[in-house]
Amino acid sequence: MIQLALRMYHVPEVIQVVLDDYFSGFRMRFSINDYTANWINLGVGIAMGCTISPILFVIAMEVILKATESSAGPVNLGGGCSMPPLKAFMDDTTLSAPKKKKKKKDETRRMLTPLDVLMSWCRMEFKPKKSRILSIRKSKKPRP
Numbered sequence: 314m315i316q317l318a319l320r321m322y323h324v325p326e327v328i329q330v331v332l333d334d335y336f337s338g339f340r341m342r343f344s345i346n347d348y349t350a351n352w353i354n355l356g357v358g359i360a361m362g363c364t365i366s367p368i369l370f371v372i373a374m375e376v377i378l379k380a381t382e383s384s385a386g387p388v389n390l391g392g393g394c395s396m397p398p399l400k401a402f403m404d405d406t407t408l409s410a411p412k413k414k415k416k417k418k419d420e421t422r423r424m425l426t427p428l429d430v431l432m433s434w435c436r437m438e439f440k441p442k443k444s445r446i447l448s449i450r451k452s453k454k455p456r457p
Contacts, residue, residue: 314435318372332365374401377435381428385410398424 315336319329339355360366378399387395388409400407406428410421432438 314373314376315369318369318376321376322372332369336360370404373435374404374406377428377431378406380431381424384427385424399428 316329316333319332339360340352341355342350342352344350378401382397382399385398388398389395396409398409400409408421408424408428410424429439
């Protein structure tokens with residue numbers, strides 16, 4: 314996914330090669346008492362504490378969200394205002410659906426299905442325990 318995101322954001326090929334070499338060389342091993350394991354190549358993930366890792370994660374998430382957003386239109390907020398159906402901060406994602414009950418269910422499913430497929434392809438997964446639903450039915454303007 315990182316490779317795809319780098320190409321989509323027109324990062325020069327020489328930089329892509331450097332990043333690929335950097336992230337493909339991670340290895341680890343562990344020791345317990347008198348035993349030390351053999352070195353293991355790590356095939357998935359980005360390095361914590363690395364300056365470029367958060368940027369790469371964000372652009373990869375942006376590609377996922379943009380691909381999913383195309384399956385549903387913007388959410389109408391009224392008064393001529395609308396917003397994208399998906400918003401994210403790092404790996405926390407908010408999905409917004411229209412007001413109508415029937416349409417909301419269809420729109421939500423239409424966005425969640427491709428999002429789930431893309432997340433699986435990226436070897437990432439949703440954590441249902443961390444998921445929340447907020448339904449706002451009616452709102453009133455605050456009094457001055």
